[in-house]
Amino acid sequence: MAATTxxxxxxxxxxxxxxxIMKQGRIAPWLYLGPALIVMITFIVYPGFNTLYLSxxxxxxxxxxxxxxxxxxxxxxxxENYRYALTSQIMLTAFLNNLKWIFIMVPGTVLGGLLIATLxxxxxxxxxxxxxxxxxxxxxxxxxxVIWKFVYDYGxxxxxxxxxxxxxxxxxxxxxxxxTEPAINTVALIIVGVWMSTGFCMTIxxxxxxxxxxxxLEAASVDGANAWVSFWRITVPVILPTITVVTTTxxxxxxxxxxxxxxxxxxNYGTEVIANRMxxxxxxxxNTGRAAAIAVVLIIIIxxxxxxxxxxxxxxxxxx
Amino acid sequence: MRKRSWILLLVLxxxxxxxxxxxxxSSSIDCKGAAKGDTVSMLYQWSGQEEAxxxxxxxxxxxxxxxxxxxxSTRDQALLDTRVxxxxxxxxxxxxxxxxxxxQDKLFTMDSLGADKSAYPxxxxxxxxxxxxWLALPVKADIKTIIWYSPAVFKAKGYTVPKTWDELDAxxxxxxxxxxxxxxxxxxxxxxxxxxxxxxxxxxxLVKQGPQYVNDIIAGKVPYNDKGVKEAYxxxxxxxxxxxxxxxxxxxxLSTAFLDAIYKPFMDxxxxxxxxxxxxxxxxxxxKFPDLKYGEDYDFFQVPGAKGLQGGADLMLxxxxxxxxxxxxxxxxxxxxxxxxxxxxFDESPNKAxxxxxxxPQLQKKAEILANTSGFTYDxxxxxxxxxGKAEWTxxxxxxxxxxxxxxxxxxxxxxxxxxKPAAATMAATAAK
Numbered sequence: 001m002a003a004t005t006x007x008x009x010x011x012x013x014x015x016x017x018x019x020x021i022m023k024q025g026r027i028a029p030w031l032y033l034g035p036a037l038i039v040m041i042t043f044i045v046y047p048g049f050n051t052l053y054l055s056x057x058x059x060x061x062x063x064x065x066x067x068x069x070x071x072x073x074x075x076x077x078x079x080e081n082y083r084y085a086l087t088s089q090i091m092l093t094a095f096l097n098n099l100k101w102i103f104i105m106v107p108g109t110v111l112g113g114l115l116i117a118t119l120x121x122x123x124x125x126x127x128x129x130x131x132x133x134x135x136x137x138x139x140x141x142x143x144x145x146v147i148w149k150f151v152y153d154y155g156x157x158x159x160x161x162x163x164x165x166x167x168x169x170x171x172x173x174x175x176x177x178x179x180t181e182p183a184i185n186t187v188a189l190i191i192v193g194v195w196m197s198t199g200f201c202m203t204i205x206x207x208x209x210x211x212x213x214x215x216x217l218e219a220a221s222v223d224g225a226n227a228w229v230s231f232w233r234i235t236v237p238v239i240l241p242t243i244t245v246v247t248t249t250x251x252x253x254x255x256x257x258x259x260x261x262x263x264x265x266x267x268n269y270g271t272e273v274i275a276n277r278m279x280x281x282x283x284x285x286x287n288t289g290r291a292a293a294i295a296v297v298l299i300i301i302i303x304x305x306x307x308x309x310x311x312x313x314x315x316x317x318x319x320x
Numbered sequence: 321m322r323k324r325s326w327i328l329l330l331v332l333x334x335x336x337x338x339x340x341x342x343x344x345x346s347s348s349i350d351c352k353g354a355a356k357g358d359t360v361s362m363l364y365q366w367s368g369q370e371e372a373x374x375x376x377x378x379x380x381x382x383x384x385x386x387x388x389x390x391x392x393s394t395r396d397q398a399l400l401d402t403r404v405x406x407x408x409x410x411x412x413x414x415x416x417x418x419x420x421x422x423x424q425d426k427l428f429t430m431d432s433l434g435a436d437k438s439a440y441p442x443x444x445x446x447x448x449x450x451x452x453x454w455l456a457l458p459v460k461a462d463i464k465t466i467i468w469y470s471p472a473v474f475k476a477k478g479y480t481v482p483k484t485w486d487e488l489d490a491x492x493x494x495x496x497x498x499x500x501x502x503x504x505x506x507x508x509x510x511x512x513x514x515x516x517x518x519x520x521x522x523x524x525x526l527v528k529q530g531p532q533y534v535n536d537i538i539a540g541k542v543p544y545n546d547k548g549v550k551e552a553y554x555x556x557x558x559x560x561x562x563x564x565x566x567x568x569x570x571x572x573x574l575s576t577a578f579l580d581a582i583y584k585p586f587m588d589x590x591x592x593x594x595x596x597x598x599x600x601x602x603x604x605x606x607x608k609f610p611d612l613k614y615g616e617d618y619d620f621f622q623v624p625g626a627k628g629l630q631g632g633a634d635l636m637l638x639x640x641x642x643x644x645x646x647x648x649x650x651x652x653x654x655x656x657x658x659x660x661x662x663x664x665x666f667d668e669s670p671n672k673a674x675x676x677x678x679x680x681p682q683l684q685k686k687a688e689i690l691a692n693t694s695g696f697t698y699d700x701x702x703x704x705x706x707x708x709g710k711a712e713w714t715x716x717x718x719x720x721x722x723x724x725x726x727x728x729x730x731x732x733x734x735x736x737x738x739x740x741k742p743a744a745a746t747m748a749a750t751a752a753k
Contacts, residue, residue, distance in 0.1 A: 059706055059739075060422070070737055089731065090714075154575045156568025158591075177571035180721060266511035268717050269574070283398040284511065285707025286422065 048299075055081050055292035065289050081293035091294070094272045100186050101193070101257055101273065106250045108194040110243065113201025117209055118231065120202075130206065134199035141196065145263030148192045152178040152264075182270040189271060192260050197253065201246050208242035209235060241316040248309035255302050274298050348656045349384040351647045352434060356386030358644035363400060364414035364634075367393045373666040380660060381651045387644050409639040412648065417698055418705045420448065420456040420637055427455045428641045434650035439658070443531075443696045444670045448635060456635035458670040459652055459661070463631040463686055464598040464699070465523050466620040468582070468605070473590050485527050485625035495593050496564050503559050503566040504592035505573040506581025507717060514713030516578045517560065517720065518701050520596050522630045523623045524552040531628030531695030538703050540740035544712075545729035553716075553725055560720050567592050570720050583608050586618055596623070598632070599667065602682050614682055628695030632702070633670060662687075706739035708732070 030037075056078050058067045069075035076083040085091055116133055120126045136144060153162030154177040160166045165175040178188045212235050220230040236243070258275035261267055267276040274294060282291035366374060371393060378389060392410065403409050404423060413419065420427065430448075431437065435457055437445050448456035474480070477500065482488040495502040505520075507513050525534050529548045536542040537549070563569035567584055568576065582601045584591040586609055595601065605618050612618055622629075636652065638645055651657045658671030662678045668687055675691050678684040690696075701709030715728040 068738065070741055073734075154571065156572030156576050177575045180571055180574040182721065262511060266513050268513050268714065269721055270718075280511065280710060281707065283401075284710045286401065286418075286705065287707055290707075 051292045051295050054288055055296045057289050057292075059287045059289055061288050068289070081289045082297070084290050085293040085297045090272055091274075091277060093270060094274045094277050097186050097271060097273050098255060098257070101190055101254045102251060104187065104190045105193045105197070105254050105257075106247060108190070109197045109201045109250055110205075110247050112194065112198040113203075113205050113246070114243070116198070116202045117206035118235070120206065121209055130199075130202065133202055136196050137199045139196070141259035142263055144192055144196050145260045148195075148260075149179070149264050152188055154178065154180075179265050179271075180269045185265060185269050186271050189260055189264055192264070193254070193257065196260075197250065201250065204246050205239065205242060208239040212238045241312055244312045245309060245316060248305050248312065251305045252302055252309065255298065255305070274301075348654055349381055349647075350434070350650050350654075351385035352643045352650060354385050354387060354643040354647045357388060358386075358642070359388045359390050360412060360644045360648055361390040361392070361410040362412045362414065363392050363394065363403070363410040365393065365395060365397075366414070367395075370666065373664040376664045377652075377657070377660045377666065378648075380656070381648065385644075385647050387647065404639075411638065411640040411642070411645050413637045413639070414459065414634050415637055417447065417456055417633075417635060417703050420635060421450050421705055423637070423639075424450045424453065424455060426639055427453075428638045428645075430454045430457045430636075430638075430649060430653070433638055433641060433646050435653035439653055439655075439671050439673065441670065441672065441696070444633070447633075447696070447698055456637055457649060457653060458633040459636050460634040460666055461631050461668045461670045461690065462599040462633075463629050463668070463690055464519050465526060465623045465626050465629045465631070466599065466686075466689070467594050467596045467623055468585065468601050468618060468620045469594045470585055470590060470617055471615070471619050472617050473585070473593065477593075479593070481621045482624045488624050492559070492565065501563075501565070501567050501592045502594060504576075504581045504584035504595040505560050505566045506576030506578045507574050507720070508577040512713065514717045515699075515701070516581070516597070517556065517573075517716035518709075518712050519598070519630065519699065520560075521549075521552045521556050521716065522697070522700055523596065523626060524555050525549065526626040526628050526630060526695075526697065527623065528552060528555075531697050534628075534630075534697040534700060537700055537736075538698070540736060544733040544736045545726070550725065550729060553719060553729070557719060557725070561722075570722065573720050574717065579604060586612060599682075599686055620682075620685075622689050628697060629690065629693045630697050630699065631690075632699060704736065704739060706735075708735050708739055711735040 054061050056065050057063065058065050064078050065080040066075070066077050068080050069077075074083065116130070120129045123129065139147070150161070151163045152165075153160070154165055154175055155161055160169050160175050162175075162178075164178065169175055176184070179185050216234055216238070217230055220234050225233065256275050257273055258279065261271055261273050261276045262279065265271045267273065267280060275298065278291050278294040278298065281287045281294060364374075371391070374391075381387060382389065400409070400413055400415055400419060404426065409423075409426065431454055435454075437454065440458065444458045444461075445454060448454055448458060450456075469481070477498065479491060479495070482491050492502040505516065507515075507517055509515060522534060525537075525548065528551060533542060533548060537544060537546075542548070559565040560573045561570040563572070566573055567581075578597075582595055582597055582604050585593055585595050586605055599620075602614065602618070602620070605612060606614070609617075636649070638649065652661075653671065655671070655673035658669045658673040659677045661669035661671070662674040662676075662683070665678065665680045665683055668674070668683065668690055670690075672691075675687050676684075678687055699709075701712040711732045715732045718728050719725050
């Protein structure tokens with residue numbers, strides 16, 4: 001009895017004559033995943049964990065961070081690098097500046113992009129107008145930093161070669177040292193960021209606006225809604241998932257902002273940001289422990305934005 | 321009898337004169353057993369003309385021993401670190417003292433590679449010694465404790481080169497009274513912004529306190545917020561923050577690029593009377609104003625009253641002790657190498673044998689200042705590792721930008737204590753062994 005059942009089972013298993021290699025056993029999926037996993041583990045997972053480990057180590061990774069404690073000063077033991085990353089004066093400045101970047105650059109780019117996308121949607125020279133706005137995207141952040149450094153240039157001599165100061169002096173004003181005055185320099189840098197990234201937001205939002213069903217808009221206008229009302233009551237709600245994705249993407253980009261600050265002020269004059277501090281700790285001060293701790297803090301700050309971003313993105317995909 | 325001895329003496333002197341240089345050229349190069357075709361990989365931050373000069377200096381060695389140099393030039397400060405971390409350091413790096421401290425366990429001592437201490441002034445050997453090991457051979461030096469000015473402008477306006485600090489102070493005040501701006505200052509230098517300020521302050525420390533004080537700061541014996549340091553900042557700040565004393569006042573100092581600051585005293589009309597800048601400024605002035613003549617239109621004097629010099633030196637560090645490297649170290653430390661260095665005009669050679677062999681009058685003048693100094697200190701910020709330099713620049717930038725001096729200096733002193741504490745601990749640990 002038992003023997004016949006076994007025999008039947010064998011026969012049943014043999015019936016679909018599929019070559020063995022094509023059968024999806026336990027191993028085959030891993031073979032497909034393998035290359036991606038190897039790349040991920042080598043370049044993302046391993047460095048990630050190593051960074052976490054180094055953040056608990058001292059200046060060059062030869063001992064625990066506790067060693068960096070100075071007698072008579074507060075000490076967080078093995079978390080000493082995090083004491084620096086979370087409580088030092090320069091890092092507090094960096095956090096504050098990153099907040100400024102988020103609160104000015106994100107609304108600036110998203111609202112600016114939305115405005116331009118909406119307006120351009122109604123004119124005949126749309127492609128041309130959008131190209132102009134998109135153009136800065138083709139320049140690297142470093143290139144843009146150099147260009148704007150000239151725009152903001154402050155000459156201590158009689159001649160102003162900076163575009164902005166040339167304007168100011170031709171209108172009879174006093175030249176301003178835009179990049180060194182703590183009251184205005186961070187905003188001056190953020191303007192460069194807005195100039196760079198508005199095109200990106202505009203392109204994506206413009207595509208979403210074009211996807212708003214025409215019948216909805218027609219129905220609204222039949223019901224007597226003017227452009228203003230149908231924009232707020234129809235267009236915006238329909239493209240809201242896209243707006244959210246663009247916003248969270250910008251938040252992530254802004255949290256990581258580095259190039260503009262590094263090129264234009266080097267983080268001096270109170271313009272420090274988290275990513276620039278991380279670079280300075282690693283490559284100017286050769287303090288691996290602190291740089292790693294700042295990197296970990298930066299990742300932790302970014303994770304919520306990333307999670308939200310991916311979730312919204314999936315929701316948007318599901319809607320299609 | 322008398323006549324014959326004269327002739328004999330003449331023959332002896334002549335033959336000596338003829339043979340000595342010939343010997344210096346050929347037989348003084350010791351290949352240390354390196355075989356023809358042996359390679360030496362080198363990493364440095366020189367390029368263009370600097371690289372050409374280095375090649376000129378190394379050519380006699382390459383010809384004599386058949387060595388092949390594999391140089392790599394980079395502007396990336398982080399590259400050496402990356403290479404060492406990866407386990408593939410170059411045989412030789414022309415780099416900084418901070419690297420010598422950082423890699424002290426991986427480097428070979430210069431004595432073991434064939435360099436002779438007595439060829440260099442004591443302070444150079446002392447400065448290159450880490451925990452009792454001489455790891456860094458000074459190959460090229462430049463001095464910072466000098467002030468550039470225009471002799472033509474000084475003459476026209478009736479100013480004279482000051483001999484003491486008080487005379488300098490009086491000269492500055494006289495210029496201000498005449499409505500001339502005495503100083504041209506400029507900090508802007510990317511993420512190294514502030515270094516011209518810290519250079520100036522170190523020179524003031526050399527005037528007011530002397531080289532021992534500066535070396536005590538480097539060793540951590542004097543905290544950076546000591547009253548001597550504060551005094552130097554205040555002297556500097558008086559000039560750097562006031563448009564009467566420097567072009568554009570504080571904002572001018574902060575936002576002017578250090579190169580632009582070098583040009584201002586030599587423009588027509590001059591925008592300032594003096595600029596304190598290292599020896600390299602001469603080359604920059606010549607490049608910008610090819611018509612100006614050294615000695616007439618531009619010249620320099622030592623910061624008056626300085627009891628020692630501040631300077632930078634490019635140091636040779638060796639990660640290998642193979643014969644080809646030994647041959648290179650031995651050659652560069654020998655009189656032949658020093659003379660080749662002086663003749664190539666690649667800044668100053670700290671080697672004692674180089675004096676008198678410079679072809680360029682500027683280099684010769686600097687060599688004399690260097691030969692006559694009683695002390696030499698490296699840049700404080702370059703020497704203390706672990707973020708001190710950056711902290712120092714931040715402090716000077718913030719101070720000139722109007723922040724409170726005591727707070728800024730305390731912040732630097734904190735970094736100084738932090739980074740020098742582990743070093744002191746390792747020193748104690750090695751001593752205990």
